[in-house]
Amino acid sequence: MKILLAIHKRLMSFYLIIAFILVWQFSSKFGWTNATFVPPFTTVLTEGADLGLARILVHIAISLKRVVFGFALSTVIALPLGFVLADGAPKLAAFLRPLMQFLSQIPPFILYPLFLLVIGPGENGIYIVIFWSVFWPVLFTTMQGVNDIDPRLIRAAKSMRASTGDVLFKVIFPAIFPNVMRGIRSGLTMGFLMLIGSESMGADSGIGWMIHNAQGLGWIPRIYLGALIVCVVGFLLNGALGAVEKTFVDWKEVPEDVII
Amino acid sequence: MAATAAVLEGTPKIEIRGLGRSFNKKSNVPGTKTKEKFFALKDFNLAINKGEFVAIVGPSGCGKSTLLDLLVGLSKADEGQILIDGKAIKGPDLDRGIVLQGYALFPWRTVRRNIEFGLEIKGIPAKERAEISDKFIKLVDLVGFENHYPYELSGGMQQRVAIARALAYDPEVLLMDEPFAAVDAQTRETMQDELLTIWEKTGKTIIFVTHSIEEAVGLADRVAVICRSPGSVKEVVDVKLPRPRRIGDVRNTPDFSLVSHHVWELLQDKAPEEKTPRAQIDIGEEILPDTVI
Numbered sequence: 093m094k095i096l097l098a099i100h101k102r103l104m105s106f107y108l109i110i111a112f113i114l115v116w117q118f119s120s121k122f123g124w125t126n127a128t129f130v131p132p133f134t135t136v137l138t139e140g141a142d143l144g145l146a147r148i149l150v151h152i153a154i155s156l157k158r159v160v161f162g163f164a165l166s167t168v169i170a171l172p173l174g175f176v177l178a179d180g181a182p183k184l185a186a187f188l189r190p191l192m193q194f195l196s197q198i199p200p201f202i203l204y205p206l207f208l209l210v211i212g213p214g215e216n217g218i219y220i221v222i223f224w225s226v227f228w229p230v231l232f233t234t235m236q237g238v239n240d241i242d243p244r245l246i247r248a249a250k251s252m253r254a255s256t257g258d259v260l261f262k263v264i265f266p267a268i269f270p271n272v273m274r275g276i277r278s279g280l281t282m283g284f285l286m287l288i289g290s291e292s293m294g295a296d297s298g299i300g301w302m303i304h305n306a307q308g309l310g311w312i313p314r315i316y317l318g319a320l321i322v323c324v325v326g327f328l329l330n331g332a333l334g335a336v337e338k339t340f341v342d343w344k345e346v347p348e349d350v351i352i
Numbered sequence: 353m354a355a356t357a358a359v360l361e362g363t364p365k366i367e368i369r370g371l372g373r374s375f376n377k378k379s380n381v382p383g384t385k386t387k388e389k390f391f392a393l394k395d396f397n398l399a400i401n402k403g404e405f406v407a408i409v410g411p412s413g414c415g416k417s418t419l420l421d422l423l424v425g426l427s428k429a430d431e432g433q434i435l436i437d438g439k440a441i442k443g444p445d446l447d448r449g450i451v452l453q454g455y456a457l458f459p460w461r462t463v464r465r466n467i468e469f470g471l472e473i474k475g476i477p478a479k480e481r482a483e484i485s486d487k488f489i490k491l492v493d494l495v496g497f498e499n500h501y502p503y504e505l506s507g508g509m510q511q512r513v514a515i516a517r518a519l520a521y522d523p524e525v526l527l528m529d530e531p532f533a534a535v536d537a538q539t540r541e542t543m544q545d546e547l548l549t550i551w552e553k554t555g556k557t558i559i560f561v562t563h564s565i566e567e568a569v570g571l572a573d574r575v576a577v578i579c580r581s582p583g584s585v586k587e588v589v590d591v592k593l594p595r596p597r598r599i600g601d602v603r604n605t606p607d608f609s610l611v612s613h614h615v616w617e618l619l620q621d622k623a624p625e626e627k628t629p630r631a632q633i634d635i636g637e638e639i640l641p642d643t644v645i
Contacts, residue, residue, distance in 0.1 A: 244456035
């Protein structure tokens with residue numbers, strides 16, 4: 093009984109997904125939807141089997157490579173920049189903030205033609221779209237993290253004769269870590285979403301391209317297959333980062349329902 | 353000056369001499385660019401003996417925080433100086449431990465690692481650090497909570513961690529900034545008694561800043577009453593209550609009431625009433641710098 097309860101607790105968050113898949117599967121059979129436009133779940137899976145796992149994995153790998161590179165490049169610039177702006181030049185940060193917030197609201201696709209002019213067509217366009225999408229969340233959360241540091245902690249450290257380096261490594265970095273992690277997570281999620289869009293604009297491979305290509309051919313089950321792959325990969329990506337965050341930020345109060 | 357002289361045998365542990373600290377205040381008159389100087393502290397004198405427990409009370413805005421910052425070494429005085437064992441302080445050092453208002457524990461560090469922070473800065477190897485932190489975890493009665501994070505502890509327990517952290521690197525002086533302001537009344541009284549026990553065990557010199565008269569009189573050997581703008585010592589009141597002391601035992605004694613009332617009068621900015629017999633409440637006189645040298 094206890095084991096059953098434990099299993100039930102573990103599955104709690106999956107029940108709705110299972111129900112959703114069941115409704116999807118049978119909706120055309122019951123005449124709620126048209127099987128042509130909403131092919132049953134099993135048809136989509138068969139489509140995946142026809143395409144072959146190897147080819148699916150190649151598309152995923154290509155997409156992931158793009159998102160990881162674009163993301164890494166963006167983080168490497170946005171993180172230190174946010175830190176330096178908020179910690180070293182708060183006045184400059186306040187001066188730049190409105191412009192940065194304005195820019196961050198622009199969807200990268202609108203700028204896509206401009207990007208093409210600057211760096212030329214092809215892969216680079218995809219990278220810059222991801223770069224743009226990741227850049228702002230990471231920059232803003234890093235700055236937020238620096239601003240949120242409790243000044244008493246720095247005072248406490250300094251009163252114990254902590255050097256500037258000590259304060260940086262033993263107080264500031266651990267203090268901003270949760271915020272930075274949050275920015276990285278939302279940046280990566282955003283980057284992945286934008287990737288799918290940008291792959292349909294200037295690529296000849298990847299999940300986004302696969303969906304775009306299927307759309308052009310009217311190949312409906314494959315569109316669904318693509319969407320399913322996007323969901324699963326995005327879910328795993330976010331889950332992996334969540335696990336990393338949980339491992340390192342175990343010192344904060346977690347809401348009751350998250351602990352399983 | 354007989355009473356003062358008796359208190360000041362030998363070199364005092366801490367000597368605050370003619371301390372002044374000013375801040376620039378923008379002029380209220382529009383169009384003028386002159387900056388007014390606002391003195392948070394001026395001509396502040398106080399001498400504290402080794403092993404003494406001195407409380408500092410004053411109205412809010414009397415420069416208590418400014419004084420504490422100067423004592424810690426986080427800011428520099430414009431006038432005068434602070435001497436510890438006859439040497440002027442130049443910045444923060446591990447000869448002074450500080451317990452800040454609101455604990456200021458590092459939330460990402462466990463109880464043990466919070467206590468070991470100062471030891472890490474001091475460069476003490478891990479094995480030795482563990483031995484020292486063990487000792488202080490026992491002293492503040494937190495055995496079994498070594499690996500808990502601050503968020504998992506009650507306010508009183510967090511306060512004990514903060515005290516242990518300040519004591520762990522073995523400072524001679526403990527500076528406390530309203531340490532019990534945030535805990536509930538019951539916990540506060542327990543903490544006060546625990547602090548007295550720790551003080552009796554360790555023999556540290558304690559400067560305890562508070563706005564509670566009862567707390568000041570209940571804990572301290574002497575209470576320095578600070579007056580406002582600019583902050584300076586109005587009077588140092590001797591508390592001649594028996595030691596070892598428990599707050600609950602002394603709170604209802606007539607001596608306690610008399611001293612508390614006197615401190616209260618000073619804070620109300622009234623001259624002490626003539627009818628109060630001075631001999632009975634034993635008021636120490638304000639210590640002037642020339643009597644110290």
